[in-house]
Amino acid sequence: MRPWLVVLLIAGCETNAAPPPGTPPPVSSSAPTSTPAPVRDASVVDAHPSSLAGPQIYQALCAQCHGKDLKGYVADNAPSMISPTFLESATDDFLKASIATGRPGTAMAAYSNKLGGPLDDAAITRLVTYLREQGPKAKELPAVPKGDPAKGEGLYAKASCGSCHGDATIRRDSIHLANTMFLVQATDPFIKHAIVNGRPGTKMAAFGAAMSDAEINDLVAYVRTLGTGAKQAGMLPAPTGKEPLVINPKGKEPTWKLRENRFVSVDEVHKAYKAGAKMIIVDARPPSDWMRAHIRGAVSIPYHDVARLKDIPKDVAVVAYCACPHHLSGIVVDELKKLGHKxxxxxxxxxxxxxxxxxxxxxAEGVERPTEQAPGGDHGGHGHGDHSGHGH
Ligand code: HEC
Ligand code: HEC
Known part of the structure; x- marks a missing residue:
């Protein structure tokens, strides 16, 4: 068994000054990305994520996007985990399912070990207990009378819900309501509660005063139809860890135009890839995402299990990627730098x-090519936290 390396405090995501009281003390608080660090510094501990306590799992696996303070919006507009109107409407089952299966096609991966993720059921339960402790218990919500989806469609357009939530094909910058797994996980009362009460402290306004109860029921009925036709995608076999690391071992070294000496564009990498250049492409997402779709030739070395980075030859160019689009890949790149990669x-x-x-x-079968993203979509992750706090 190889050791699990869990990075408890991750450089590159330092958008929040300090963890809120009650969070476990980080193992190391000095992790500037540029200073050379020993191969095994104190920020890396041996532990399988499933063996950690709830708050530690959260900081190791979730804070990169949902924030050390759980308020969301660190990467890819990941939502708040502690908004009271969220917690009072989200059942434990909703939270467990959202974490276990994720939201395929978004930056939210499947974390269940049954789907290639790093967490067993007991660990997911500890994580949910921790989230639960941050706010109100789930309330019993009233059933939602059946609304008229055709009327709901008009209201969805009129209230510009789609400008944030997209539609059946496009995810914009907020939770994708058309996501098949969202529609499986969310009940009608959960959806209605969000529309009526909003999520104070986020961009999600409360529509309860502006719309009638019947109109909101129509909206819920319309949201339900958004996923119609979305196919349940299959999965590729799990990575074995023995996939060859180097693409085109006999190829030439790529020469890339870099941004800030750290970022290389998709077009630059593709040009070199097509020309047969020698490189290693690392998929930094949880393996469950690699099992849905990955760049041909990319090896799965997730941000939460970076042990295999030791096997990467130091003289080969490495490109790491994720969906968020910089956070998980940034962790891998920083780890490689610590190992002495140039x-x-x-x-x-x-x-x-x-x-x-x-x-x-x-x-995998049924995984569709993502459609064109609107401006401010998943590229919006460049500005940290710029979407929080726009309460209505
Ligand atoms: C790479 C970024 C990323 C990481 C890491 C991540 N998430 Fe998410 N998460 C997201 C995004 C983005 C969404 C919204 C997806 C969408 O568009 O529907 C989300 C959605 C969720 C939701 C559903 C929330 C709702 O209101 O519907 C829960 C619960 C959740 N994440 C919990 C977690 C937990 C717990 C972890 C750690 C095990 C985690 N996430 C790790 C990005 C991330
Ligand atoms: C200005 C952008 C914006 C608009 C417009 C908007 N929302 Fe939202 N909505 C959000 C954000 C952001 C969240 C997540 C907030 C959080 O908890 O962090 C959200 C959350 C939700 C949720 C809960 C999803 C979940 O999994 O937690 C539902 C349902 C929802 N919105 C429906 C709607 C509907 C219907 C409309 C139109 C009447 C609408 N929203 C308009 C930004 C928006």
Missing amino acids: KPYVLDEGVNDWHRKGYPMVA
Whole structure:
């Protein structure tokens, strides 16, 4: 068994000054990305994520996007985990299912070990207990009378819900309501509660005063139809850890135009890839995401299990990617730098952009190419936390 390396405090995501009281003390609080660090510094501990307590699992696996303070909006507009109107409407089952299966096609991966993720059921339960402790218990919500989806469609357009939530094909910058797994996980009362009460402290306004009860029921009925036709996608076999690391071992070294000496664009990497350049492409997402679709030839070395990075030859150019599009790949690149690599880069726009452009991917059956993202979509992750606090 190889050791699990869990990075408890991750450089590159330091958007929040200090963890809130009650969070476990980080193992190390000094992790500037540029200073050379010993191969095994104190920020890395041996532990399988499933063996950790709830708060530690959260900081190791979730804080990169949902924030150390659980308020969300660190990467890819991941939502708040502690909004009271969220917690009072989210059942434990909703939370467990959201974490276990994730939201395929978004940056939210499947974390269950049954789907290739790092957590067993007991660990997911500890994580949910921890989330639960941050706010109100789930309330018993009234059933939602059946509304008229056709009227709901008009209201959805009129209230510009789609400008944030997208539609059946496009995810914009907020939770994708058309996501098949969202529609499986969310009940009508959960959806209605969010529309009526909003999520104070986020961009989600409360529509309860502006709309009648019947109109909100129509909206719920329409949201229900958004996923119609979305196929349940299959999965590729789990990575064995023995996939060859180097793409085109006999190829030439790529020469890339870099941004901030750290980021390389999807087009630059593709040009070199097509020309047969020698490189290693690391998929930094949980393996469950690799099992849905990955860049052809990419090896799965998730941000939560970076042990295999030791096997990467130091003289080969490495590109790491994720969907968010910089956070998980940034962790891998920083770890490689600590190991003494000189040429590890972050794929600037992320894997969804590569996929969208039709560049070579290996995808499970039913996984569709992401559609064009609106401006301010998953590229919006560049500005940290810029979407929080716009309460209405
Ligand atoms: C790479 C970024 C990323 C990481 C890491 C991540 N999430 Fe998420 N998460 C998201 C995004 C983005 C969404 C919204 C997806 C969508 O568009 O529907 C989300 C959605 C969720 C939801 C559903 C919330 C709702 O209101 O519907 C829960 C619960 C959740 N995440 C919990 C977690 C937990 C717990 C972890 C750690 C085990 C985690 N996430 C790790 C990005 C992330
Ligand atoms: C300005 C952007 C914006 C608009 C417009 C907007 N929302 Fe939201 N909505 C959000 C954000 C952001 C969240 C998540 C907030 C959080 O908890 O962090 C959200 C959450 C939700 C949720 C809960 C989803 C979940 O899994 O937690 C539902 C349902 C929802 N919105 C429906 C709607 C509907 C229907 C409309 C139109 C009447 C609408 N929203 C308009 C931004 C928006």
